[in-house]
Amino acid sequence: MPNITLSIPEDLQKIVKKHPEIRWSEVARQSMIDFAKKIEMMEKIAQKSKLTEKDTLEIANKIKSAWRKKWKQ
Numbered sequence: 001m002p003n004i005t006l007s008i009p010e011d012l013q014k015i016v017k018k019h020p021e022i023r024w025s026e027v028a029r030q031s032m033i034d035f036a037k038k039i040e041m042m043e044k045i046a047q048k049s050k051l052t053e054k055d056t057l058e059i060a061n062k063i064k065s066a067w068r069k070k071w072k073q
Contacts, residue, residue: 031071038063
């Protein structure tokens, strides 16, 4: 399995360090899997729709923005 390196804010790093019992790589992996599935679903919907590529990108950006807001709370 390929590896990646992530940069995280210091406040998040403090939380991660406080909880070594949590498999953080698994948390990140599962979050990325879930997000990738949402993107694939949107791509399938977009292929069947009459939306333009611009419309699709706007929808995808709104989803990404909502996802970021959810995880920053």
